[in-house]
Amino acid sequence: xxxxxxxxxxxLGALGLLTLASCGGDGSxxxxxxxTGAGGDPAxxxxxxxxxxxxxxxxxxxxxxxxxxxxxxxxxxxxxxTYNPTRNDIATLEAADVIFYSGLNLEARLxxxxxxxxGSGKRVAALTSGIDPKDLLEPEEFEGHFDPHxxxxxxxxxxxxxxxxxxxxxxxxxxxxxxxxxxxxxxREILAVHDYAKQCLATIPEASRVLVTAHDAFNYFGxxxxxxxxxxxxxxxxxxxxxAEITRLVTMLTERKVNAIFVxxxxxxxxxxxxxxxxxxxxxxxxxGGKLYSDAMGEPGSYRGTFVGMVDHNVTLxxxxxxxxxxxxxxxxxxxx
Numbered sequence: 001x002x003x004x005x006x007x008x009x010x011x012l013g014a015l016g017l018l019t020l021a022s023c024g025g026d027g028s029x030x031x032x033x034x035x036t037g038a039g040g041d042p043a044x045x046x047x048x049x050x051x052x053x054x055x056x057x058x059x060x061x062x063x064x065x066x067x068x069x070x071x072x073x074x075x076x077x078x079x080x081x082t083y084n085p086t087r088n089d090i091a092t093l094e095a096a097d098v099i100f101y102s103g104l105n106l107e108a109r110l111x112x113x114x115x116x117x118x119g120s121g122k123r124v125a126a127l128t129s130g131i132d133p134k135d136l137l138e139p140e141e142f143e144g145h146f147d148p149h150x151x152x153x154x155x156x157x158x159x160x161x162x163x164x165x166x167x168x169x170x171x172x173x174x175x176x177x178x179x180x181x182x183x184x185x186x187x188r189e190i191l192a193v194h195d196y197a198k199q200c201l202a203t204i205p206e207a208s209r210v211l212v213t214a215h216d217a218f219n220y221f222g223x224x225x226x227x228x229x230x231x232x233x234x235x236x237x238x239x240x241x242x243x244a245e246i247t248r249l250v251t252m253l254t255e256r257k258v259n260a261i262f263v264x265x266x267x268x269x270x271x272x273x274x275x276x277x278x279x280x281x282x283x284x285x286x287x288x289g290g291k292l293y294s295d296a297m298g299e300p301g302s303y304r305g306t307f308v309g310m311v312d313h314n315v316t317l318x319x320x321x322x323x324x325x326x327x328x329x330x331x332x333x334x335x336x337x
Contacts (some may be wrong), residue, residue, distance in 0.1 A: 047171060050096035052107050053080045054297040055151045056127055058307045060100050062186045063164040067175040068098075076296045076305060077265070085110050093117060098171055100164065103128035104136070104148035106295075125167045127160035137219050149294065153220035154194035154311050158187045193308045194224075196331045197315040201225040204324035211318060212249060212261035214272050217294035227318075232271040246271065250278035253286055260289030260321045265296045289321030303334040 049070045051057040057072035064070055073089055074080060080102070085093075090113055093099055101107050101114060103126030118124035128136075128150055135156060136146040151157040165183035169176040201209075202225075209227050211218055216231025230249060253261070253275070261276065263269045272288065279286040292314050298304025304313050312330040319326035329335045 047097040048095065049098045049100065050093055051099075052083075052101040052110065053295065054300075054305070055157070055307055055310070056100050056102050058297070058305075059127070059157075059161060059186065060164050063161065063179055063182050064168060065175075065178055065182055067168070067172055067178065071096075074296075076298065076300060078296065080106055080295050081108070083107065083109060085113065096122070098123045098125070098167060100125050100127060100167070102126065102148060102151075104146045104150070106148035123167060123171055125163055127157075127163050130160045130163035131156050132159075137223070139216070139219065147219050149217045150220055151307065152218050152294070152314075153224035154190050154197060155224065156220060157307065158190040158194070161187050161190070189308050190311075193311045193315075193331060197225050197311065200315050200319040200324060200326040201227060202324075203326070204319060204322045207256070208258065208322045208324075210252075210256065210258045211322075212253065212258065212275070213292060213294065214262070214264040214269070215294070217264070221314075225315075232275060246274050246278060249275050250282065253279050254282045254284040257284070259285065260287055262289050262292045262318070262321070264292050264294045265298070290317045292317065303332075309334065 047068050049060060049064060049068050051060050051070060051072045053074050054072060054076045057070065061070045071092065073085075073092065074083055089110075093113060094117065099114065099117065099122065101110065101124075105111070107114075114124055128148070131150060133146075136150070138144075138146050150160075161183045165179045168179045172179075204227075211222065211227045211229045213229070213231055215233035216229070218227075218229040218231070221227065222229035230252070232245065232249060252258070261272060263272050269288075276286050276288060293304065293310045297307065297310045298313070303309035312332070313335060316326045316328075316330040316335060318324075320328070327333070328337075
C-alpha cells in the first residue's frame, strides 16, 4: 500500500471514512452549472457532491442519479497533475456533503485540503481505494508512489464503482436500491468497452503494438491490452522530457519502423513534435496518429465526455492508427472524426 494511503487510513479509520489521495489542474473552478449536475430533491434525500476530474465526475453522476447534485471542479481541458485549487475551490469542497476524487496522488495539490476535510467528519472518498493494491503499478521512476492512471485499464476503473455505491448508500440509506441498480448497470457498460478494447487492440500486427504518447499515462492500458507503451514525459507531467529521452524514442521508432505516435488532450504537443521531427531527420516518416484522452475527457455533454466514450475513442483511434481493425465509428457507432 502507498505510504500516504497507509497514513491516511490509520488516521481516518476510527472515523469510518474512506482512504484519501490527491489531484491537480489550472487553478480555475468551472462556473456554476459547468460541472456535471443532477437536481437533488431535498425531500428525497437530496444533497451535494463535489468531484475532481472528469473520470470521477462521470461515474459519480451516473450512480447518484437524481438523488444528489454533482459538481465537477476541474474542466475537461486541464491537467489534473498540476491543478492548483483556488479559494473558491476550497469553499466549494467545504460546502459539499460528499467529496469524491481519484487518488494515488493524481490530485496532489488538493491532498492537504482533502485530508483536513475528512478529518473534520465529511465523507471524502478516493475511487482508487476500491482497487486491490496488488493490481496497482509502481513505476521505477515513481518509487514510493503508485501510478495513478488506473482508469486506462477499464476493468480496474469498473472496480471503483463500488466505492461510489457504498459511500452514497451510507450518506443516503433511503436511496440504496437505486445506487445499487445504477452501479450494476454502469459496471456492465464499463466492462463491455473493456472487452471491446481487448478484441480490437489484439488485431494490431505484433510489430506495430507500440504506443508512444505525450506522457506516461498508459502503463495500465499496456498491461491490460498487450501493448508496449512509452511516454515522452514521465508518469506526472511535472517531469519534463529531456533530450536523452527524446533521442531514445527517436531511435526506437526509427529502428522498429513505428509509424504513428499520439498527442493527448490537455497537454502541449511540443515534445511529441520534437520526436516526430527527430525521426524524420533520420529518414523515418512518423505521423501524429491523433489525440488521446488520458487525464481528461472530451467536452461535457458529448459522448467523448463520458468515461465509456473516452475509452471507445482511445481504443478505436489507436487500433486504426497502428494497423489494426476497429469500426470507424467505434463500439456504439457514436464516434465522428
